[in-house]
Amino acid sequence: MPSILIAEDEQRIASFLEKGLGAAGFGVTTATDGPAALNAALTGFYDLLLLDLGLPALDGLDVLKRLRDQGSSMPVIILTARDSAADTVAGFEGGANDYVSKPFRFDELLARIRARLTDADSRTGPISVLLPALRHGDLELDLRTRRISVAGVAVDLSAREFALAEEFLRSPEQVLSREQLLSRVWGFDFDPGSNVVDVYVRYLRRKIGPERLATVRGMGYRLTTPPPLVT
Numbered sequence: 001m002p003s004i005l006i007a008e009d010e011q012r013i014a015s016f017l018e019k020g021l022g023a024a025g026f027g028v029t030t031a032t033d034g035p036a037a038l039n040a041a042l043t044g045f046y047d048l049l050l051l052d053l054g055l056p057a058l059d060g061l062d063v064l065k066r067l068r069d070q071g072s073s074m075p076v077i078i079l080t081a082r083d084s085a086a087d088t089v090a091g092f093e094g095g096a097n098d099y100v101s102k103p104f105r106f107d108e109l110l111a112r113i114r115a116r117l118t119d120a121d122s123r124t125g126p127i128s129v130l131l132p133a134l135r136h137g138d139l140e141l142d143l144r145t146r147r148i149s150v151a152g153v154a155v156d157l158s159a160r161e162f163a164l165a166e167e168f169l170r171s172p173e174q175v176l177s178r179e180q181l182l183s184r185v186w187g188f189d190f191d192p193g194s195n196v197v198d199v200y201v202r203y204l205r206r207k208i209g210p211e212r213l214a215t216v217r218g219m220g221y222r223l224t225t226p227p228p229l230v231t
Ligand code: CA
Pocket: 008, 009, 010, 052, 053, 054, 055
């Protein structure tokens, strides 16, 4: 299980990231200021650093610089509200591997994290990255190729449909509420009154078969295995 170090001083964002990344199968640790982030990163224990630029005591760019000065090549994704071109350039020049500006979509961040872990993995050998296929019944979701197949037949999904399918496949046969799906797939800046989950469940049903996503009235949705066909 890859371990991710989050350097973020804003409690709301940190806990959102912890929950989301934990649900996606990562080990997660949060440091809330620059020196703590640097010390934790230098342990070599973590596979990737999500680095906020505006950190107390030691700025994110300084954390990055010191980390690289110490010879660490751990993948670093900068996470920041500062999206000016100058900061982006400074981040990359400082040795960042990627850059995501706030507010970000969780599925996009997750895709970037997986991509950077895969890059690192191909450099250093298969030490920590496992991107298994998720299966339930005759559904199979391949996290590496980002494809889904239904009874062995590949089905095209949009990025958002894929992220939604992934959440269901991570918790098969469990009821997932609209709020859970919203926060995990759409990120922290969603409108809680939005019906976007219902809309995307409909899209997904069309592609994987309506009987696989059951509506649980008043609660949410559940991924099920369709009963065998009686002929
Ligand atoms: Ca901050």
